[in-house]
Amino acid sequence: MQKKRIVIVGMGFGGVHAAQALAGKGHDILLVDRNNYHLFQPLLYQVATAGLEQESIAYSVRAMARSWPDVRFHLTEVTGIDFSRKEIQVTSGLLPYDYLIIGAGSATNFFGLTAVEQHAFDLKELEDAEVLRNHILSAFERAVIEPDPARKRALMTFVVVGGGPTGVEFAGALIELVNFVLAKDYPELGIHTARVVLVEATDRLLAAMPQELGMYTLQKLRSMSVEVLLNAQVVDVDAEKVSLHDGAVIPAHTLVWSAGVKAAPLAARLEVPRAAGGRIIVEPDLTLADHPDVFVIGDIAWLQQDGKALPMIAQVAMQMGVYAAKAILAKEQGSVLPPFRYHDKGSMATIGRNAAVANVFGLQLRGYPAWLAWLLLHLYYLIGFRNRIVVLLNWVWYYWFHERQVRLITRRKPMKQD
Amino acid sequence: MQKKRIVIVGMGFGGVHAAQALAGKGHDILLVDRNNYHLFQPLLYQVATAGLEQESIAYSVRAMARSWPDVRFHLTEVTGIDFSRKEIQVTSGLLPYDYLIIGAGSATNFFGLTAVEQHAFDLKELEDAEVLRNHILSAFERAVIEPDPARKRALMTFVVVGGGPTGVEFAGALIELVNFVLAKDYPELGIHTARVVLVEATDRLLAAMPQELGMYTLQKLRSMSVEVLLNAQVVDVDAEKVSLHDGAVIPAHTLVWSAGVKAAPLAARLEVPRAAGGRIIVEPDLTLADHPDVFVIGDIAWLQQDGKALPMIAQVAMQMGVYAAKAILAKEQGSVLPPFRYHDKGSMATIGRNAAVANVFGLQLRGYPAWLAWLLLHLYYLIGFRNRIVVLLNWVWYYWFHERQVRLITRRKPMKQD
Structure with a gap:
């Protein structure tokens, strides 16, 4: 098996689950985020209401990555992606990839007000x-x-x-x-x-x-x-x-x-098909239509299931992250996964x-x-x-x-x- | 006994100890600080080296004041003091006092570099x-x-x-x-x-x-x-x-x-005698020479003992805070305390x-x-x-x-x- 370079953008629930599932499987993994921590967003409101210290709901990415073989981390912001040259542009330069997982999350939607x-x-x-x-x-x-x-x-x-x-x-x-x-x-x-x-x-x-x-x-x-x-x-x-x-x-x-929430600003900077809220439309296997090596997961991805768009919640992101990781490993072994299906717990x-x-x-x-x-x-x-x-x-x-x-x-x- | 209005400026080690000693003794106490918390400065270096969350070394002044009768708190910055009219000037207006305790602390001394x-x-x-x-x-x-x-x-x-x-x-x-x-x-x-x-x-x-x-x-x-x-x-x-x-x-x-440290900027805004580092020179009973109703405590105060200026440390501030409180209570009962003496523990x-x-x-x-x-x-x-x-x-x-x-x-x- 050839060692591939997999870049994961965004250390939210989706990115962390993808990284966990890919680590130690024989590939080089590069994690990219503009924060050096994973944030547990569901408890943000308790920080805002004086119930928790902010440090208790954030966890250092490097602390996680320590136990993941062949995983590195770059603290930087993604400014663009060249899908044909298979490179992402970050503040500090260019990062090439063989596979890319985009989990850049969402931003508040003020609906133009x-x-x-x-x-x-x-x-x-x-x-x-x-x-x-x-x-x-x-x-x-x-x-x-x-x-x-x-x-x-x-x-x-x-x-x-x-x-x-x-x-x-x-x-x-x-x-x-x-x-x-x-x-x-x-x-x-x-x-x-x-x-x-x-x-x-x-x-x-x-x-x-x-x-x-x-x-x-x-x-x-x-x-x-x-x-x-x-x-x-x-x-x-x-x-x-x-x-x-x-x-x-x-x-x-x-x-x-x-x-309301909408796709993170990164989505608007890419030449990709977008749906409501600026979310990136993905194929049933979470890849971009013309780029089977690019997976889009979590809030920033738009996928319909049973006639309805999947909600922008942590559970969907986590399941998508694991799916994207498994799909890459399957491809490398010459097989194909069945389409992604969200299981609402x-x-x-x-x-x-x-x-x-x-x-x-x-x-x-x-x-x-x-x-x-x-x-x-x-x-x-x-x-x-x-x-x-x-x-x-x-x-x-x-x-x-x-x-x-x-x-x-x-x-x-x-x-x-x- | 007549109820007096005592204002304490600064909720550092000195101010907190003064407030504690004065609370519930029949006077109106007003605490003033530009932060709403007491900071435990000795552990700041552990926050800076990722060992502690910042919230763990700060404690809400109002949380302390809850158990202190007749104590109120104002979150504001002191911009000046009129000793003759017995008023302190704060961002939000004027605050009159019968007794004043100044414990505004210190700032970093860059020695003009x-x-x-x-x-x-x-x-x-x-x-x-x-x-x-x-x-x-x-x-x-x-x-x-x-x-x-x-x-x-x-x-x-x-x-x-x-x-x-x-x-x-x-x-x-x-x-x-x-x-x-x-x-x-x-x-x-x-x-x-x-x-x-x-x-x-x-x-x-x-x-x-x-x-x-x-x-x-x-x-x-x-x-x-x-x-x-x-x-x-x-x-x-x-x-x-x-x-x-x-x-x-x-x-x-x-x-x-x-x-190095020097007196907090407030000292320079007052018409008071100052010593090295801009610290306010106090009498042996910690009052200002012409204002027996004004006490100055902690880092911002300059007092010699046995031929040496007292150091700018928490212990001195705490002992001065307790002394100032007791001196006020003594005065109100018509008695006088012996001069302040620092006991080095x-x-x-x-x-x-x-x-x-x-x-x-x-x-x-x-x-x-x-x-x-x-x-x-x-x-x-x-x-x-x-x-x-x-x-x-x-x-x-x-x-x-x-x-x-x-x-x-x-x-x-x-x-x-x-």
């Missing part, structure tokens, strides 16, 4: 979570010294857009932060006037889940005093208010946007303390059992044993003491030039 | 540690793709200036990070060519310690392959090299400056694994016993039980597995404007 893009916070990258946490805590500090009651309340009003898992989880975690933790931190503020408003464009929450679980989530969030607005859309925003489609105006200094979302919804193994769980399942599954998928212990420690602390200890406002200093 | 100030890294604030960690890890990533062997080595060369505790501890932690951790992360680099150079202007290390402990430290660092240059001074630096007093040039992309510095020096309780310890004493004492003084567990967990992990897990290059995103 430039005011929203300018003012809204989102939760895609590690620093987004820290920036949002700093902003939330700073808003309360500013409220302390704000003499005008209306502005004071606007500083303590948080509008979250999008009733999918991220929006639901963030809104639930934020209202708990306010009611359990910040209420004790800011006795001088009438903290019961703080508002968390969840805005959803359709008539239900968690559209990907069975109807009953969406209903449970709605009731639970409302019982926790999250104001849920269904069939509502944000049309404009500035530093002090959020405007809705029906003319209603919410005085608020914070807008968190979790209403279900989904879950946590709402708050002892409350979650899960649709797994054909079961619909809600409340405590779903919450426990959520905790265990997220700990299991988190990479790094030490990270698991730190996360578990924070969760136990919060559960027992109602304390989230990472409520720091860290300052931003630019890196030194050299 | 502007090239050094521009290029060097220092370790005073939380973000300094993160910036330095990012820089160190980025230097290794750049070395991986650097074709020129001389530049490659310069990227892996780190010059540390100052043979005091910070310089010694940082140099030791850095060489261990390189030899134990990064050597495994970067198999493609000849990591034995990496250099850590410690430059000290005098003829010995740890000048505040007994001679024998300084000798032990020198031998230990050299045995760990730190290059220690005594009687040497840095006179110039640019992005790629460090120049010494004797004309020698060290090609290096990183200069860490721990050669000794000092210690860790060099590396199982190796430290300590001069405590009249004992001179070195090696393993000193190291153990250092660990226990630092855990004891760290604020927050959860922080202690997280720090201990990281230490155990490193001790057993030679792993420092926080080796992330985090990116800097500016905060959103509003």
